Amino acid sequence: MDWDKLRIFHAVADAGSLTHAGDQLHLSQSAVSRQVRALEESLNVTLFHRHARGLILTEQGELLFDATRAMMKRLDAATARIRDSEEEVFGELRVTTTIGFGTLWLAPRLPKLFEKYPDLNIDLMLEERVLDLPMREADVAIRMKEPSQADLIRKRLMSVHMCLFATPEYLQENGTPQEQQDLSNHRILCQNPRSAQVGAAATLVAELMTNDVTSMLTVNNYFGVLQGVLHNIGIGVLPDYLSRDFPDLVRVLPDVHSVEVPVFLAYPEELRHSQRIAAFRDFVQEEIVIYRKTMKAQSLTSA
Known part of the structure; x- marks a missing residue:
């Protein structure tokens, strides 16, 4: 198959539009359309369903797009290796x-x-x-x-433990837990148990919930949990590396933490x-x- 036609087909499939593909390739819409039609004729298949809202790949088009996508990724890798200078980083x-x-x-x-x-x-x-x-x-x-x-x-870089953190202001107003059972008097902030996360964090949260915790704020990422902690909403389950960048945060129940996360x-x-x-x-x-x-x-x- 002609590489130029495959390259143009890939751009059209990726953009979903002859016009947008032409803009990327610096070709007119008619030139792009001719190349796609020529590729369809050479393969004796229809690659796109043509609608007023744009182009949709046919089953045969999906198969070809999967192939060209893999080719493009391999070309990207080769290009990156060729461009990498021995002395410069760019x-x-x-x-x-x-x-x-x-x-x-x-x-x-x-x-x-x-x-x-x-x-x-x-x-x-x-x-x-x-x-x-x-x-x-x-x-x-x-x-x-x-x-x-x-x-x-x-390469293994470091290990992380999930721990409990709160602000001094929150603890001053609500008291500092001395044992896990005291968490029933506090709001726990953690990543939503249904969201994707490391098993160690989910296991720790499950353990904390056995202490009759009645008030919670769950977020689908730890950045949101941290924001809640910084705004004195409650005690958050967060990675221990935050201790360096947020030294004012107080580690609550220091003996309570998750297993090691590599x-x-x-x-x-x-x-x-x-x-x-x-x-x-x-x-x-x-x-x-x-x-x-x-x-x-x-x-x-x-x-």
Whole structure:
């Protein structure tokens, strides 16, 4: 099949419009239409249902679009490897991680990375769904469990525990729990048990609920839980790494926490020589060293 026709077909399928595809390809609508029709004739199939509201892929079109999408991702990977300079760090790096870790730990630290590499562009994709790195849905991932996908380079970064936090103002007004049973007199803020999250957090919340807790605020991500805690709504179930960036928060019932949650960084084997990934990996590792030193100093001070 003619590559130009496949490229144009992919743009049309992705945009759902001849006009929008033409704008992206810098071609007229008629030129795009001719190429698509020529591809349909060469395959002897109809690839699109044509409607007034736009174009919808036929079953055969869906099959071809799946193939061209995989081809484009492989081309993106090849392009990234070709463009990676031996000495310079530039271009786009697509980073995926959870909403909680991305908003609460990673994003606040990114100014340091941009200061060091001003020509680096970060596309930060925050979601609980595990993106397919070998298929280039992202370049690098930070996840709260060891990735199971094949052909990945993975490195354990740190461990996290889910703990209880509140503001001094909230505790002054409502009292500080001395044991778990005292939580029945407080509002608990946590991630919604039905939302995607690590099992350790869900297990801790289930344990807390056995203490006759009658008032709750549930949110579908930890950023929302933190905002509730900062506004004195109640006691929140949050990751322990917040202690560094929010030193005024009080750890409630310090002996109550989840089991260890491992944090892994992973990227495709084929990108092992990427200077962009190396820069990001080294940056994250350096920040974790700083984080650990700060946490150790805080622990010694509180002791």
